Amino acid sequence: MKVAGPVIKFGNNIDTDVILPGKYLVLVDPHELAKHALEGLDVNFPEKAKKGVIIVGGRNFGCGSSREQAPLALKYSGVKCVMAETFARIFFRNSINIGLPVIECKGISTTVDNGDELSVDFQTGTIQNLSKGKNFQVAKLPSFILEILSDGGLIENLRGRLKK
């Protein structure tokens, strides 16, 4: 499983209220949620993300609420993957469960610039910075998490497991 795309960078402690403000939690359609992705920091984010991007964050990305609408908004706005130094745990689990790849990568926020083209191979844990010609190696996600991601999310994964 691989994804590639240009980077949009954010700082430390990006919280779920700036990723998706509470007033939009009554929206049900993920495409509607996507129109407000990261509205708290950049109202033009959905436009920038449309063609497919990789978010690189600092420490504690996705802190705050358990709202799954936050990673849903990112996924449907065009985010292919979120990489960060560390994640808030509920956001991390939510992302995997809705099939948005997330990967923890120490040092990523200081060595990657906005617009760099990254390629991520989840099976091997290899991250390539195609713009700078540099490679990173990160700890692979546990195999059961990789299975959830490759199935497209927890529900699809669970359906498969329950059929067996």
Next chain:
Amino acid sequence: MNITEKILAKASQKTMVQPGEIVDSSVDMIMVHDLTGPLAVEAFKKIGKERVWNSQKVVVILDHQVPAESIKAAELHKTMRQFAKEQKLRIYDVGQGGICHQVMPEKGHVVPGTVIVGADSHTCTYGAFGAFATGIGSTEAAAVFATGKIWFKVPKTIKITVKGKSHKYVTAKDIVLNIIGKLGVDGAIYKSVEFSGPTIRKMSIAGRMTLCNMAVEMGAKNGIVEPDETTRKFLQSRVKTLPDFEELKSDKDSTYDQTKEFNVSELEPQVACPSSVDNVKPVSEVGNVPVEQAFIGSCTNGRIEDLRLAAEVIKGKKVKEGVRTLVIPASMEVYKQSLIEGLTEIFTEAGALVCGSACGPCLGGHIGLLASGETCVSTSNRNFIGRMGSKEASVYLASPATVAASAIKGKITDPRTLEAE
């Protein structure tokens, strides 16, 4: 093993677990609310199972957008009522419950030593009763509906020992804000936080709930307090059978990732300034901060003890002209008690508005949102950009005593100074 490890070991049918180990845990109780429940229902229907694994173990609480403020919210509520009816689930509807994290223990759904998950980040509140409780998302909630199981990585634990007797207007909220200010908003990321020490043992259930509630604001997976006689007193009329609390004590040779000690004898009231919960200052260093709104309520500080404290500060005074003061009891039980004790009258006489039990302005969804350029001093748990409405508004977090004093003075105020007047 410490208390968290003991609970996770039992729930995953192991004699021993270690930090870092991934366990497949059984779930004793799951809660969803009106903003996370509908997505969980949709996901559950996709799984293809007709019934939830155990209808006695799923609780639905409508608390965020209640009573419905829009047709969209009304539709979400309808979805949850239908699901609860189909699946024969316990549902606390408008006027019957209140804020989920207050209702869960009040109605006996929280038992020490159990594993509780909730589709809300402040589910960690139930650690105050010695349960392992943590927040999850909607899809994961759907998977629990279907299986009654969830995976956890056994967390490392930070032990926080609190000593000293603080001033009566320096509360559990001030203590936990002080801790978060020192540890940082990611200071306990992926970890468990165990609160212990003489100050915790003397602390009310309400105070312990405030501590554990805020554990997630330093990134913790769960906050927890060993259950004791205080826990028993609160729960004995609410829970049918309580477990042996001795078995839930952390072993003397438990290992901790870190141990921290806090002495609160000299602690000043604390304030978390915009826009991060760890931007904490003693109230004396906050400076001149006029406020347009003061909010007393939320799952952090809407309990009867909080209302009593705020009423004590406010009694016989008027809120400053230009300060909209909202008081929201955390549950209908608190609401009724506030009426019986005359607190509602004290607030009303002072010019505050007492609203029905709900999450209110805390998450900026419903009731009391802020306009651009406005400032709110609040007893809630988050001061993020845009949390309470406009992203150009500012939120300061403080205790019920500090918020009440600030409502009277029209600016952020040390409640101890009003006592002297």
